[in-house]
Amino acid sequence: MAQAKQDSDAANEFGYRRFKLGSFTFERDEYFVHVGWPGGNHMLAADAFLRAMMRDLAWSFFYGTVNFDQVFGTTNHYGNVDVFAGLYNPAYRKKNKHHVENFKTEDLKAMFEAMLDDWTNEGFDPFAAPEETGTAFGPKHGNNRAAITRKRLTARRMAGLKDDIPLRSDAAGNIVNRQLADVAQDQPELHAEPGFENEVHAFNFFGYVSRSDVTWNPSVCSAVKDSLICATTEEYMLPVIHGNDRVEWFVQLTDEIHWDVCDRDTGEPRARVVMKAGDVAAMPADIRHQGFSPKRSILLVWENNDAQLPELYAKGKLKPNPVDF
Numbered sequence: 001m002a003q004a005k006q007d008s009d010a011a012n013e014f015g016y017r018r019f020k021l022g023s024f025t026f027e028r029d030e031y032f033v034h035v036g037w038p039g040g041n042h043m044l045a046a047d048a049f050l051r052a053m054m055r056d057l058a059w060s061f062f063y064g065t066v067n068f069d070q071v072f073g074t075t076n077h078y079g080n081v082d083v084f085a086g087l088y089n090p091a092y093r094k095k096n097k098h099h100v101e102n103f104k105t106e107d108l109k110a111m112f113e114a115m116l117d118d119w120t121n122e123g124f125d126p127f128a129a130p131e132e133t134g135t136a137f138g139p140k141h142g143n144n145r146a147a148i149t150r151k152r153l154t155a156r157r158m159a160g161l162k163d164d165i166p167l168r169s170d171a172a173g174n175i176v177n178r179q180l181a182d183v184a185q186d187q188p189e190l191h192a193e194p195g196f197e198n199e200v201h202a203f204n205f206f207g208y209v210s211r212s213d214v215t216w217n218p219s220v221c222s223a224v225k226d227s228l229i230c231a232t233t234e235e236y237m238l239p240v241i242h243g244n245d246r247v248e249w250f251v252q253l254t255d256e257i258h259w260d261v262c263d264r265d266t267g268e269p270r271a272r273v274v275m276k277a278g279d280v281a282a283m284p285a286d287i288r289h290q291g292f293s294p295k296r297s298i299l300l301v302w303e304n305n306d307a308q309l310p311e312l313y314a315k316g317k318l319k320p321n322p323v324d325f
């Protein structure tokens with residue numbers, strides 16, 4: 001396992017620190033992030049890189065693969081993480097130009113957090129929709145620690161229950177998003193039998209999600225064993241291309257999202273899926289996908305957190321698609 005060692009070099013001419021991760025090197029300038037490894041190098045736009053990094057960290061490397069673009073990304077092995085260049089890119093693979101190193105999750109997390117912190121300028125929020133934030137570009141100026149250290153809200157049972165994550169409100173600073181101003185904010189009436197007040201629960205899901213100030217960041221609002229109901233608001237484009245290691249169910253609750261769906265390992269296009277309000281899709285376990293949301297929309301993501309799933313799919317014991325039509 002490679003060492004996630006931070007370079008102690010002083011800042012470069014643009015004011016940004018350089019980082020070393022095993023034999024990977026990372027540097028940013030006013031517009032771009034430069035990634036190097038033995039035998040190759042790659043450039044990504046700084047705003048796209050920071051948006052992808054923000055999701056990768058907020059999800060703790062998520063399920064499966066987080067492709068920052070067609071070349072660079074991470075694959076989660078739950079306890080350790082692969083960092084790769086060209087691993088899921090047929091042209092790199094064909095010429096044996098891909099590079100992959102494995103790191104302990106906590107080491108990689110600390111390193112990526114330091115990079116995100118140093119490279120995010122004041123006024124740029126990598127979690128926000130482009131309309132709602134400033135620019136990522138230019139020489140280093142300030143930071144936006146408040147934005148990049150938002151805690152991911154994860155319900156243990158259900159949002160709003162006793163000793164669980166709270167519901168959102170104006171009073172708590174969670175204002176209704178500008179594009180979801182027409183979402184009703186009333187709450188259902190609850191009449192639990194005496195003794196069951198902590199077992200029976202309901203809340204206005206649309207109202208809750210309309211108050212999310214981040215995009216493309218599914219947060220767990222209810223959990224029943226491994227069944228996680230994750231709510232998220234989406235606007236502009238998913239900043240990563242997600243490579244699944246299990247099936248994900250999507251329920252489009254408002255507006256629409258267009259999905260590019262490709263083969264997980266090669267990136268070969270498989271489908272374009274246009275999901276309108278009320279549509280349900282099961283995204284197979286062997287695909288990568290990226291979503292595009294022309295206006296802010298509400299998406300319910302249903303995740304199965306069962307730790308055995310990646311192996312069952314990898315060994316072909318489960319079919320990658322849960323439904324045949």
Ligand SMILES: [Fe+2]
Nearest residue numbers: 242243244248
């Ligand atoms: Fe996915």
